[in-house]
Structure formats: C-alpha cells, structure tokens
Amino acid sequence: MLRDGATVHRGNLCCEGVELPSAVNTMRHNVMSMKQYKGQNILAIFPAMDLLLKGIRELRGARHENFLVYAPVPHHDIEHVLHRPKSPVRVFTLVGALVGFCTGWALTIGSALHYPLIVGGKPIVSIPPFGVLAYILTILFGALATMVGFLINARLPQLRLTPEYDERLSSDHYGIQIFGTDSDLVRFEKVMKKIGAVDVRKHTGTRRSGGER
C-alpha cells in the first residue's frame, strides 16, 4: 500500500508494494525533477517556520509536488515533512575516494616499475610507503569529488539569482515557491494567504529556479 500522500519520487516506494533501492529512487527523483521547478509560479513568504510547515502539508495533502522550499537554515522538521530522497553526493564521494585510492597505487607502483631503481635497498614495489600516498590521494580525490557532487546537484555556481528570489529568505523568513497551472496557482495563493503568508507574488518563470533537482 502506498502511504498517505506518497508519490513516485518520494521515499523508497515507487509503486504499490515495490521498494526501490535508495540510489535508484534518487535517480528517479532527479529525472522527474528535470521536468519540475520551471514555468509560472507563485512565491509565498512566511514569517515563521510553523506556518511554512502548514503550507507544505497543505500542498502534500493536495498531492501537488511541484514546489521548492526556501529556508535560512536547514531544520529536521522541514526535512521530515518534505520527504526528499537522500542526496546523491555520497556516490560522488565514494567514487572519488576509490579513484584516488587506485590513482595512489597506480602512480607509485607504475612509476617504480617504469624506472626500476633500487633506493636504500628497499623493494621496487614498496607497499607500506606507497600505501601512505594511496591513503592521502583517497582523501584528496574524495574531498574534491564531494565538492563537485555538491556543485552539480545544487546547480551551483549561478552567477545570477533567479528573479523570484527574495532577500528576506536568507535571514529570517521562509518561502514556498509553487509551480503549476493558472488554476493551481490561484487556488494555492488563497491557501497560502489563509495560512499566514505575508507576501504572495506571481512570476511568469522564464528561467529555471535555483537548486532544482
């Protein structure tokens, strides 16, 4: 059974009774999200987090998933109510670390075999000292890949902010940017105002919004 309000790109359930591995689910979410977060939208700004949570619950209750949430700091309650899949950054870290590990061994062993010169009576392929370099490169490549993974997934860097962005959102306000048809937006504008949004603005959405995926 699907949980109440569950959709294809939320949690690990893809359809009735079938569970997908988390990474596959994340990929599905990303493919789905390529179609999301663009087009006309409204941005509802809330002065308090409890109002934001109410707004998200309303949208989920209406089975509308095409929305982004803006917050000045991350919060468990927001993550809990959003049910987004795990970040794929961990895959980048793992692959980067493995590549670094292999590069470390390949560089040291390869260069030693390429020019076999005995130094200090030590073996040509000296495992303990070469292991030090493999260890260092594991960390270096892992960190660089983590950074790249973060930038790719968070769609950064962006030299220009999206026109919808409001400067209060980095300080002490929260926002929900809802994408959809005219009728959806009219309906949700009323809902958001009723919940307590201090400002609801409509945008034509000619550019994709920040941090989508």
Add this chain to the structure above:
Amino acid sequence: MSYHLSYTQTDLDLTQTLNRPKKWYYVALTLLALGVAWGAASWFHQIQTGMGVSGKNNPVGWYLYVTTFVFWVGIAHSGTLISAILFLFRVKWRASVYRSAEAVTVFGLATAGFFPLIHLGRVWVFYWTLPYPQMGDLFPNFRSPLIWDVFAITTYLTVSSIFFLTGMVPDIAIIRDKAKGWRKKLYGFLAQGWQGTDNQWRHYTAAYVFLAALATPLVISVHSIVSWDFAMSIVPGWHTTIFAPYFVAGAIHSGLAMVILILLPMRKAFRLHTYITDHHLENLAKFLLFTASVVGFAYVIELFIAWYSHNPWEQAIFLYRAFGDYWWAFWSLFLCNLLIPQLFWFKRFRRSVPFLVFASVAVTIGMYFERFIIITTSLAHDFIPYAWGLPGLTWTEIGIVVGSFSWFFFLFMIFAKTLPVVSMWEVKEQLDPPSSGKQ
C-alpha cells in the same frame, strides 16, 4: 549551550564585524605589512646571496626554517580538529568558534607552505618535488617521507580550504542580501548563487558531513607524516616510534593555544561576548589542559625510552638536551607546555581572560621551542663528536621568521573584516526557529 537570540539579531550582530574598520585596524595592518615586507626582503636577499646568509651549517642543516615549518603546520591542526571532529560528534559549542579555528588552519598552512621553499635554497626548482617524470623519465622517490609530506600538506591545504569555503557559502549569501553597491556584487559572486532552497540545503548538508569525515583522519595523518620526516632517519632523538602521536598531540596543543589567542582579541574588538562566551573559553581551556597532559606524558615517555633503551647515543642526546647548550629551551618546554596549563584544573583560571592569554602565549612559545629542540639538538650532537657543531642566528633568518608571523596575522586581519568570523547559519540552527505562536 543556548543563545536566547532571534535570527534577525544574530544576523545584525554578526554582520557588524564587517563595518568600516577603526583607525587601530589600519595601524595594525600597516605594521603587519611592514613585517611581511621585512620577511620578503630577507628571503630575496637569501635567494640572491645564497644559503650562507642563513644560520644553517654543517652539521645543523635543518634549523629555524624547518622548525618554523613544523610550528605552522602544528598551528594549522586545531582548526580541523575543532571544526570537523566536533561537528561529527555534534558538539554544539563548536558553532561560535569553528570559523576562526578553520581560518587559523588555512592561514597556518598558507604560511607553512613557504618554508620548504625557503629552506630549499634553489627555490626556482621547487617543482622537482611534484609527481611528474623528470630527467630520463625518473619520478620523485615515493619511498621518501619528504615526498609524502608534499602530498600530505597539499592535501590538507586543499581539503581544509574546501571545508572552510563551503562552510561559509550560506553566510556569504546573508551578507550579499544585506549589502549594497559593489559589495553586493562581490558577495554575490562569492555566494555563487546560493538561495537556500531545500534541495541546496539537502546536498549541502550531505557534502558537509562527508567533507568533515574526510578531513578528520587528516588531523591525525598530516602531522604523523611530518613527524616521519624525522623518525624515518637514524639520527638519535629522531628515530623513535613515539613521534607520530607525540607530534599530533603537540600540534593540537599549539593550535588550540593560537585559536584562543585569536578569539580573545576578536571577541573584545567585535563585542562578540554573546556568541563567544566564557563557556566557550572554559571548554577550550579544558581542551588545552588535556593536550598539555598528553604532551607532558610524551615528554616523560621520551626520556624513559632513552633510559630504558640502553642505547648510548639516544641517552647522550637527551642528556645533551637537558644539560647542553640549549638547556634553557629544553626546560622551558616543561614549564610552558605542561606546568602552566595545569592551572586550568581550577575554574578560576579557566575563566580568567588574562590567564588564558598568558597560558596561550606560553604554550605558543613553548611549542616553538619544542620543535627547535627536537630539530637542532639532534643534528648538533649526533654520533661522532668530531662532527658536532652549533648553528648561527642571522638577521636574514630572524626577518623571515618574523615575516611569517606577520603574514599569518595579516591574513587573519583581512579575513576578519571581509568575511563572517562566526558562522551565522550554524548559530541560527541552534536557536528556536521563528514561530507564529499559533498551535
């Protein structure tokens, strides 16, 4: 640890550090710039004239430059310790102090990085240490700890810089949103388009955890590898298995002292008493007490090993350290690094700002002497009495060492006025979020 603040107040308090500086700031910056200029001129003089203008000689071929290199790498250690390890353990008091500690790491490494080049002499061939096939397809010797060191320090600088800059992105976005004119453009560029969407935060928090997890083993490994520059040789006083943990403990000890030395004037200058409280200072003092005890234990164990080994050269070098030419520096280690911090057992001393400053200065001096004693005495007094000798001390070397301290503090002063010294978003994370008051 709770702050009893609002999000708005936090932003106001922590962005006021970026206001137009007062006159004393420019005076201090000018003095530091003069120190840097003295160091640069001294290095230029050394490059032009040759290594003879330094106090190095035969047998003491590793002297103040290597001492200062190890000192700065050590200073760089506490930043990642405070930031990454305390983050993984979810220690809340970290939020107020970690940004400055990370800056100490990055700037410490940016200072340390000069010294292998200064020590090389022929600095124009520094690239021989890089892993590429040189003459006749010959790569550097990857069995040498000196090459491990090149990799370790470069990796530590890279990972620490990524960690430092990544942690700052949401804060730079806050500054961008409050700034006007050219500042808005500058911080807008530095924030790289951060908007704080749920997806950005999701990937950000995941990346931050992994960066912390990757940086943590570096705290242990980097100074272990630096210690192996010495321990892999057969020189008496160096060839010992205790060196890796001994160096790591010493590095964290000196780094903590430097973090306290940086935090105290910063707290006063920027009126950050609400954020860097006595509770934070007390925790750092306890930390310093712990590392002092570990370092003191290592000192005693080193002496014990020398006695217990029945190795006459090892015993001779420790007798020389204690009663030879540099006896004063040797005994100052026990006083500065072990005994003075023991007063932190008492709450009165942990909460006393003047004593914190005094103890931190003592530890910083003591840890410089520690590296000086380890490096200089072992080379000055090794196996054959015929080869014994003492190094000199020249103005060129003094200029370069003073220049390095000036450079470090110069970088920190610039940082303190251009970027947030306390993490705004992580302090806010610990506050109660804004609420409507409705159930």
